[in-house]
Structures are given as structure tokens and as C-alpha cells.
Amino acid sequence: MINKGNLPPGFKIERSESNSEEFFINMGPQHPSTHGALRLALRMDGETIVEMVPHFGYIHRGIEKQAENMNYLQYILLSDRQDYLTAIQNNLGVCLAYEKALNIGVPERAEYIRVILQELGRVASHMVFFACFGGDLGGQTCLLYGFKEREMVHDIIEEVTGSRLTTNFFRPGGSTFDVPDTFIPRVKAFIKHMDKTMKDYERFLSKNIIVLERTKGIGILSKEDAIAYGCTGPMLRGSGVKYDVRKNDPYSIYDQFDFDVPVTYNGDTYDRYTIRIAEIHESLKILKQAVEKFPEGPWRAKEKPVRLPAGRYYSAIETAKGLYATYVVAASGDKPYRIHTRGPSFANLAPLNKMVQGQKISDLVAILATIDPVIPEIDR
């Protein structure tokens, strides 16, 4: 049954008792619930996972190396292609680094556009999480429900930016376009719609006894481990660390809004799920405030620079997945010397082995869903 010649490096099939044998399962890269081309090599004892080694790099495109041959504006569109679920947030992450370098201000209206689109992007990403989480637990209906709302967000984003997924919208000092007149009414309508539907969806999944059984106490990530592995975002907050870049190191105009950072302390799969649901509500809260106060005025700074002064610049933002940081080393010329991206999914995937050990293969799927990895961002 077991082809021992094909085991991945570092794997050893152990024979603990005379009548039982561990075996190796290759989960992915073509597996329905690995969220892309991720390969998990599993050493199994029956249904229980003894060890898991993730293999990735199947869709490595060398984005950071490509950036060295592009000018600064062109790199913004590569940031779309990393974490495609939070493309609009990645755009901002890169732009903030440029703005730090250029030391240019951003008009107030542009900041509001940024915040509204950021939070819409966060809602969209979390809806995909909701969809995939439900889908991976076996409820196919959830998958469609989550994507339904996410498509509504993308309709709004498409109207503003011209593209659903690869937005390429923000620029140092503002954004490419002003928002159209229909933007604010549409966002208002969406908030109203979301408030209603989220009630349905929470009734659908949050208190469901099977979901509780499947997720509570599964895949526990302790506070220490979460910090040690460099997890960020809902992973970190689910483990009881109240860290959100929007609060701890405010960028844009997040310090002007009233919102909470939800924290839970068990660090299990269910906590990471509830954190994300709570974050959707917090995002809607921010959106409501932003829509009310949305100002008139210029939407882009006057400067349209093409090159950065030599130096090293770092900016971090909180995307839906966690901390997305861009580190730019600028030398002379209009091309960066080096751009490094610190993506949240890569670090969030790191403790997976620790979380799944001793769990069942079904739990692995649930845990992987709550890590919410986006493989192109891991492989980059």
C-alpha cells in the first residue's frame, strides 16, 4: 500500500506496535480544502495526525525580485497579486511606505476613501473566510452565502476602481480616481444589507451545535506560541493578544474612528471564527462613521512623484489577514533597490504543525480554514 520510495525528506514511517503502522498522506496541491496550491505532507496514525509538513512554492512568481526591475508605481499592481482577497489593502500598505519616503500629506477626502475601501475589503475577505470555513466543515451552503455578500463588496470596488480583484487603486498621496457619486449611497445600502444578513448568517453557523463540537478546543494556539511564531491578525487576537496595527500604530486616519479590537482568549478554532465575525461588525461600525463624515475636497495630493529619495522605509498596515508590512530600500533612480513584503499568511501558517498534532484529519481542514491562508501571498 505505501510507496516508501516517495516519502518527503525528513519523514520516517514508524512501526510502534506489531499490528499497526503509521502511514503517509499527501494532502494537496490538488486538494479541495488546501485553499490553493499548498501541499501538506501528513504522517498519520489512522485518522490522527502525527506530524505535518507544509510544502509550498508551487506558484512562486518572484514578486520581490520583479519589483527590482519595475518602477515604484508599477510595484503597487504587484501587491494586488499577493493576497488577492485583500488586494485593496495591500495597495495601501505599499503606498504608505512610499508616502513615508516622500513625506507627502494626503487630503482628508482621500483618507476617507482609503478607510472606507479598506474596511470594505476587510468585510469581503472575512466573508470569504466565513464561506470557506463553512464550506470546509462540510456546509456547502455557507460557501455560497459568504460569496454572495463578498460579490456585493466587489461590485462597489469595481465601480470605484475599475476592477474587481486586482484593484491597483491607491497612489502615494491619494488614489487614482475620485469616487463616483453613487459610491456613498451604495456603501450605505450595503451596510444596511450586511446588518440584516449577518444576523441570518450568525444564526446559521455561530451557535450551531455541530460547529461548536467541531471547533471548540480544536487547534489551540497558545499566546506564547502565537507571539513566537509571529502570527498576526485574527490568529493573534484569537489567542488573547490585543494587537491591531490600526490601534497600536495608527496609520491613515484610523485614530479618528471609534471601534473595538475584539479579543478572545482560548486560541482555538472557534475563537478565531468569532474574532472574524466580530471584526466584520467592527468594520461595519467604522464604515458607518466614515460614511457619515465623508468630506468634500481634493482626493489626491498635488505631487505626483515617480522616484523615492534614497533610504529605507517601512510601513505596516492591518489587512484582514494580519500585519502586512512593506520594506522599501530606495537607491538612486526610479526603481527600488529592494522591496520586501512581510505577508500575514506566511507567518500564520507556521504554527500549523503544532496545532494539528494529535488532531484528526477533519480538524486539520477546520484549522486550516481558520488560518485563512492565501497561497499566492505565501509563495509570492
Next chain:
Amino acid sequence: MKKKNMTVSRYFKRYLKRCVTGPVSLVMGLSVTLKYFFNPKRIVTEQYPENKKTLKMHPRYRGRLEMIEDAEGNNKCTACGMCEKACPNASINVLATKNIAGKKVLGRYEYHFGSCTQCGLCVEACPFGAIRMSQAFEVATTDPTSLDMILNKKEGQG
């Protein structure tokens, strides 16, 4: 997860509690699906080829690149090459030529749709407003040679 210090009575209480809350939660979930099932208005599917006439892309939609031309087919391009520089994946070749007056004008505007990512940087970079992204969204083709196109019909104005 079973906790070790759980007494028998506590375990039993928890068991009974779950016997009540469990079915209730399941019925709650079922109520959502029933609500959606009996409400045809919630259906979001669009019947694509049938609704082609009413389907309109947003004005900012980034389809394929096209040249803004007036009724006679004249364009505003001056062959400055800003779009060519702005393009991250070398999809645009602006080939300049000289008109009778000896002025540099646009000869051919080559556009390789195959490598274009529709980022819109070229439109942003154009100082004369000579190009735009079209509304075409049915751009798939079986003929790869049709992806390399020449956008201008006439020479540029200079």
C-alpha cells in the same frame, strides 16, 4: 474536550443541556435555509448570455486598451512614449515616424493584449488623454495572433 476534574453530575448536566440547546441551534440553522429557499427574490444568479443587452460594465471598468478617436479616426497621440514606460510588462510599443513636415508623429501603436494585465497605468500616464480602457469584457479568443493589435487607424497629429 473532556476535562479531567469534571464530576459525574456536572457531566450529566452538560449532556442534558446540550440535548436541549443542540436541536434548537439546528432548527435555527434550518430556519435560515428555509427562509432563503422560499424567497425567490433572494436569488442572485445572473443569466449571462441572455442578459447581455442589459448588462453594462461600470464606466471605469478596465477592459482592453483602446485609442480615443474622433469621427474621422484621428487620435491625440504624440508618440511621447509615456505609456510604454509606464507599462509594467512591456505590452505597448509606440513606434514613431516622421510626417511630411518632418515632425515626430505616431506611426504604429502596437499593443500586445496577451501580456497585458489591464492595470491601467498607461492611461494614467498619458498626458494627452489619447488612450482609455474599453468596456469590452468578452476578450477571450482562440487565435493568439489576434492578441497583438495595432490600435491607431491613422498617423498621429504630432
Next chain:
Amino acid sequence: MFTPSVTHPIGDFVRKLVPDAMGYVTPYLPQSVLEYIPAANSVVAFLINAVICIIAVCIVAIGNAPILIYMERKVCAHVQCRLGPMRLGWHGTIQTIADVLKMLFKEVYAPKGADKFIFYLAPMVVLIAPFLVLTLIPFDKNMVIANVPVGIPFIIAVNGFGILGILLGGWSSNNKYSLLGSLRSGAQMISYEISFAMILLFVVMVSGETNLLSITQGQEGTILDWWIFKIPVLGFIAFVLFFISSTAELNRAPFDIAEAEQELTGGYHTEYNGTAFAMFYLAEYINLVTTSSLATTCFLGGFYPPLIGVEAVDSVLMMVPGFVWFFAKVYFMIWCYMMVRWTFVRPRVDQLMDFEWKFLLPVNLVLLGLGGAYIVLFG
């Protein structure tokens, strides 16, 4: 022993037809043959009956499956705010037929290293149980193929075949996901068979019959005479428990851990394609029909119309033939199964086992006891 016979109309017609036909033939036959005519008569009648029965079963089974697949797609689509198949025919009605044709034209092949004999045997074994159960179901007063005295024990016995096919298919595929899926399914179906059988025994106990036709006839009368309502509370609990355990028996979501697409990429039928896969698919849907039929027969009054005791309404309801009521109830049950399938998420393997052995079985035993007490006190 039982003889396969479509009781009354067709059966009688055949039994009459064969001697009549023989009457035309006898003058031309030699004397030595005529001596065997009475015996031959019954043999021929038996054979014709058998052929009619086989055709009837195939029509019910294979005719229902495409309708059910279409229905499943539509129900699932509408639950999920979609439209489902819309292209082929009116609202996609021909879609399933096209899909069946596509599957039949596909090449069937076994993966490298598979046990080919068992691999091809498994889909056929899977089909045995549903077809056998289908013969016992009384679709109408006169439409029962095998009116077996020990109907329910026979069904309980026969249902075990379903596991066998899945186990064989998963084991022979030479795929670890298939193996895990089939082992899960084996454990699951053997466990849930117990409570499935127990609920059926509860019905046997309260009705005092094992024959499915007699069980149905015991429910004649108004809607309150159905077993689900006849015994207050207990009947309804028994019905719900039957629903749960039969969902597990059917390997349908939320108990589809054997397939578990998100975990095992399809479970036991990962490696099957074409006709072989179609047979697994067919078996699933025939099982759906048989289980719903059992629920209808045992709890929902079989082919009797839902009379409510008001003369004017009842006379209208009585005009509809029994098999229409039967299939209406069956399809209502199937719709319930589908709604449940597209609502709930899947429990884990060990939780599924826990649920059976720690919850369903004790509750079943208590229910049996209470049913006995009810019979002693009120019956």
C-alpha cells in the same frame, strides 16, 4: 416462501392470461406434453410475473433517480440563492439526462495497482440492497411486488449489503483517501444500522406487524391514525430518530463523512468514474427513495390520503389514487433530506460515533421501553 407477484390487477391479469393463451395452444400439442401443462402454466405465470416485477422495480428505481438528481440540484440551488441548471430544456430539465449520457460514454478505468475484480464488482454490490428493499415497498393497495410476511426483518438484513460495496470499492481503489473513506463508512453504517433497525422494531412493536402492507393498513383513517401521531409524542420522537439514523444510513450530509469532499476528496468513490461512478450515484438516490418510502410506510400512513375528518375535504382527497399520495409523501421526505443536507455542517468521525453510541442508542432503548409501556397501559 413467497412468489413474486404484483398483487391484484396485473397479477390476476397475468394469471388469467396464461391459461387462456395456453387454451389456444393445447389442441396442437402432443399428449405427452399436455400432461405437464398445469405445472407449466404456473411456471410461465411465475416467469411473466417476475419479468413484470423486475421491470416495475427498474422503472421506479431508474426512473426516479434523474428526477431526484434534478430536484437535488434545484433545491440546493434555491437554498444557496442560485438558479441551478437552466440551460437544457425548460429550466434545465434535460440536464440530468445529458449528464447521465456523458457518464455512460466515459471510459471506465481502474487506477494503477487497484484490485481490478473487486474494483469493478463494488458498484454492482452497492446496487443490490436498494433494489431488494424496493421490492417490498407497498406503493398502493395492489402495488406491492413481494408481499413478504417478514418485511421489516428482511429490510434490516438486506441493508447490510450497502456497506459491503462501499468497503470493497474503497479498499480496492489503491488510494489512501478511498481507504479512509471506506473505513469511516464501514464504522458509521454498521453503528447506525443498529438504531435504524431499532426504530423499525419500534414500529413493529406498536403496530404488531412485520409485513409492510399490514403496517400501512394499520394506519387507515384520519391523519391522526398515522404512527407518527397515533402514539402521542413517542411517535414523533421515533420519526425524528428514524430521520437521523436513516440520514446516516444514506451517507448523506451532514453524515457524509465517508465522502467528505473537503477532507477526503470524495472518499470511497474518489477513483471511480464513468458508469462505475454513476452506479454509486444511482445507488445513493435509490437508497433515498427506499428510505423515504420506509418512512412513509412506517410513519406517514403509506398510500392513505391525509384525511382530516371533514367529510367534504376527505371525499376530494379520497379521489386521488393511493400511489400518488405515496409518492407525494416520499418526495416530501426527500425534500426534507435535501434541506437537511444543504443546511448542516459535517460532524467529525469520532463525534459521529459518540452520537450514535452515547445518544441515539440509549434514546432508542428508552423509546422502546416507553413504547412497550404504552402498549401495556393503553394498547
